[in-house]
Amino acid sequence: MAHLIDVRNVYKIYNPGENEVRALDGVSLTIDEGEFVAIIGQSGSGKSTLMNMLGLLDVCTSGEYYMDGVDVSQMSDDELSEIRNKKIGFIFQGFNLIPNLDARGNVELPLTYRGIKRDERHRLSSEALEMVGLSKRIHHRPAQMSGGQQQRVAIARAIAARPPVILADEPTGNLDSSSGREVMKILHKLHEDGRTIILITHDNDIADEAQRVIRIHDVKIVEDRKN
DSSP states (O other), rough: OOEEEEEEEEEEEESSTTTTTEEEEEEEEOOOTEEEEEEEETTTHHHHHHHHHHHHOOSSSSEEEETTEETTOOOHHHHHHHHHHHEEEOOTOOOOOTTTSSSHHHHHHHHHTTTOOHHHHHHHHHHHHHHHTTTTGGGGGGGSHHHHHHHHHHHHHHHOOOOOOEEESSTTTTHHHHHHHHHHHHHHHHTTTTEEEEEESSHHHHHHTEEEEEEEEEEEEEEEEOO
């Protein structure tokens, strides 16, 4: 059976030639369906570049990337966008909420882009907000919510369409420790429900909550261990 994610000898090089900058240097890894994986590294290690490539937000300079057995490394932007919309839910450190939309509006925005009808959008957004404990905040705008609540809206937005993969980039980075614990609880619940979780972090304690830790240093993978 094919791996969910299969990255083979991938390089990402900016300014090829004399002044080239290597952002990834011969990276290979596989991730199977249902895993909870943390990718850890310090700023400049290459972890953000790897996240962008795994999330189909960027393409490699050379190498191969298979998702569900399909080579996505040669696809067009439109083809990548279609797969991204169907298969990956993104959670970002900075929340990325629209200030003039309430919680429901923010959660429904990606569903609108996918052409989902209004009644179905309402149902999916209500279920997602209830799952993250915000059913009573459905009509609150971001400015009326704490950082932890805003991040939970962002998680609801990521999971509303029920994508099989959740890619979380430093999801606790802007939060106090209590809100951070709440976010990690939600990620564990999503994992228990069968989602594949890929967590990008620089925090060893956060990484240790995952089943598996991939450490990246100087744009290469230097460790891949099970917890």
